[in-house]
Amino acid sequence: METWDPTTKSTLTQIPLLSVKAGPRDGAAWTQRLKEEYKALIAYTAMNKSKDNDWFRISAANPEGTRWTGKCWYVHNLLKYEFDLQFDIPVTYPATAPELELPQLDGKTQKMYRGGKICLTVHFKPLWAKNCPRFGVAHALCLGLAPWLAAEIPILVDSGMVKHKDDTAASSESSDVKAV
């Protein structure tokens, strides 16, 4: 896989960087870290919205903020494909990047580890390591998940591995379909 496209890079630079180096077990320092994570996420979300490029919803699943859950989606051929998104903050965070999971796509693509954890580019890890502790969750989403979705979803859709929910006749989720 190539390096990131220019749009990704420019976006990444606009996300505020973090400063506190603390993992989930660091107590108060982690709280501080968490605050910074939120701030970065808010800025990233606002940025996406202003560019009409909103593509995920996440929220902390536990009070410590070590588990996150949410949804992410991708529009292909005017059809919105939406997937669940979950990930844990590893103990060695921020030295180790969080492993983003798309459990719905588990076993459907090669670019994924067991359990739905997405495979990142070779460039990701060194970049992350280099920018520890300045990169946070927002950066991981921007650098990891967004390119992955853009690359894999069209393939998955074209190969028929992933079908739009309208086609699957899941009427319960029809409200999520958007047609322009």
Add this chain to the structure above:
Amino acid sequence: MDEELLELQRQFEFAQQAKSSIRLSERNVVELVQKLQQLEIIDFELLHTSSGKEYITQEQLRSEIVSEINKRGRVSLIDLADTIGVDLYHVEKQSQHVVSNDSSLVLINGEIVSSSYWDTVSEEINERLQECSQISLAEIAAQLQVGSELIVSVLEPRIGTLIKGRLEGGQLYTPAYVARVNAMVCGAARGIAVPMNMSAWWSSLQVLLQDMDGFSGVAVESSFFQSLFNNLVKGGEILGSLRAGVHWTPSVLIDQFVYIHWLSSYILVYLAYMSSICQVFAMAQKKCVESFFSQNSFISYETLHKLGIPQPIQYLQSRYPEGKALDTVFVHGSLIEMLDNSVDDAVECGSWIVSLTILPTSFTPQDASKVLSFCPTVQRALKSGKAHVLGESYILSDTFVKHLFDSIQKEMENISLSGHSAVVSSDTSHDNSSNLADQDEYGNQSGIGKSAPEKGSKKKKGKSAVNVKGGSAESGMELQESTKKKQKKGKVNPGAQVSDPKSGAKKDTERLDQPSFLSEKSLIQKIMSMIPDLEEQGLDDPETVLAPLAQHLRPMLLNSWMERRKAAFTENAQQMKQLLDDLQRKLDEAFLNIQLYEKALDLFEDDPQNAVRSLLILMVLLHKHLLRTAATPIVDTLLVHLDKHCKLKNGFQLEGSQISEPVAMSSADRISLAKGLPGSLSVKAIELVETLEGKLVEAFISTARELIEESGLISKKLDKKLERTLLHSYRKDLSSQVAAESDPVSLLAKVVSLLYVQIHGKALQAPGRAISVAVARLKDKLDDSAFKTLQDYQRAAVTLLSLMSSATGNVRRRLYVGQNIEPEGAPRGFDAGVEEYSYKILTGVGSVSLHTLTGKMLVSLFCFFVVFET
């Protein structure tokens, strides 16, 4: 949990819940608009900008165009398309719409121009016009970049309102300028007195205008002049008739003074320009000329030229018949009269006058001389020879000139008389006048006697010596020849050249005909020193005054000088003749004598004993003696006479005819004299002098004969008859001398000579040393007693002589040996033998006193003589 964290969580939630903005791409928008038009929701025409990013409605475009025009007044459509950013097609379309709706706008050549723009332009033009007084439309059009027709159409309605001026023939003029040109035209029209072609008129006016306006002047079209002129004619300001539209004939000259004052400069130019003169100007000229002429009684042509009169002489002569025309001025009779009077005065008083000083300063020398030719007195005086006109303006009365001439002549004589010692250089010394030559010759003559001229330098000494020697050696033939030569020369160089270039003083005589003191320069100096007035006059330029005077006097002076020389020459000729006669006479005698004496030498030559050495010496002695005694005077007289003759020929005057008797001259003297003689004569003369030094009388006689013949004289040859008469006279002479002789020694010589004449019929001239031999030779011819007496006498004489010389010391040497008579290779005992012999004589008669000896000698000789006679 941290509150802040919660707050952040909430904020994050809120941010995620917020509606994301919706963005449409351009493509979408264009599609939308197309959809709208399709659906006929937009029912009007939409234009888009040239960039393709904007839609614009027609109304908006129009309003933008109008605002642009309002802003700038004049807009080009292309510029408009650029500034609004709409395609030119739409802009043009809408512009036409705009212009058609607004009457104040005009669309010309792709430009929209509002009338307000023209107003402002007109104002600008007006401002400039007021500054420059005239502008050409072409200039304006070029400046505004519009067609000149458009300019005309635009300006015409504004002239008189916005533009204060007048449009004529493509030019704008201010009223003032029009008035000025109008005045010019009017002035010119009034100034014209002859029919005139209009086009020429206009062109000259144009030149004038351009001159006035200088470089920036714009050519005024002739139509402008024409229209102004037409107006003037119509208005009756100028009167005349216009023929064929181009020929103007003025009728009268009205009120010209007004415009003369008003337009005097133009008029003057025109008057000069046109060949004919208007009356007023003529009058002014006349007045001016009249006043000047009457005041000064002369007027120069130049003045008239300045007044514009082209032919002043005719003009003046027609007006003033009493005046005279000169080279550069015209004079009235009164001026001539005045000059005439003053000249008359000067002539009467025997003075001189410079006409230029009397005449006004503007007179040139040519004029002055011409004026003089008009003066009756001058003419009369010139005719009668009472006055001389020199250097064009100098009038000298005859008496004055004569006075000058006399004084110079006198001075000249003074110079001549004062001779060499004066300033005059040596080349002028012997030629200036007879007086001078006499003086010179006299000096030379005296120089002979005193061996050196008293007053001369070394150079002069040499010269005088030459003169003297040359004089004696001239003869008649040479005279004839030289006179012939002179006649020839005289033709070539009449009167002036008397000198023969061959003559001794060559270098000097060649300059004789132009004596330095008569050169112009020296004459001028002389005149200046004599008459200081003249010097003052000619102080600035002495040449003008004195040079002519000197030139006038010089030929006269030269003439008089020449006459003197001629007179001197004729005198000389007589003297020369006399001189030559004298010389001939003297020569005849002497030459015959020497020939006679030479014959006597033959006696010794045919002697058998001739072979003996001692007799050879005797012969040498005899020859030498003869040469010394008889030949030397001949040579001397010959040389002196020839020299004198030479000098006479060169124009010297000799003092009287007497030639001084030959004095003792050294051989060097003779040589120098001989060298002073001309040409071949000199060669012969030198030869002669050399033979004189030799030992052969025959050689001498032959060379002497040659010289005599060369110098044109006759050398007489001795014939029998002549010899006899000569011998007879010689004998008589000798016997009378013997009778009168009192000196015993010379008596002996004479007696011996007489005896030789008696016995041999030959005239012997023997030196004292040869006497004894001569006496010995007579031994056979005389009877013993007589011979004895003679021998005794001879011995006694020798004794006497030896005694006399012993009284002074050196005895024997003086008597017998002489100086160097012992010939080379003589036997050893020669000298000793002579000495012994003489000693015997001396001892033999030693006891006899000198006195008794003399008395005894006389007695014995007398006895002998008596015996002999019987």
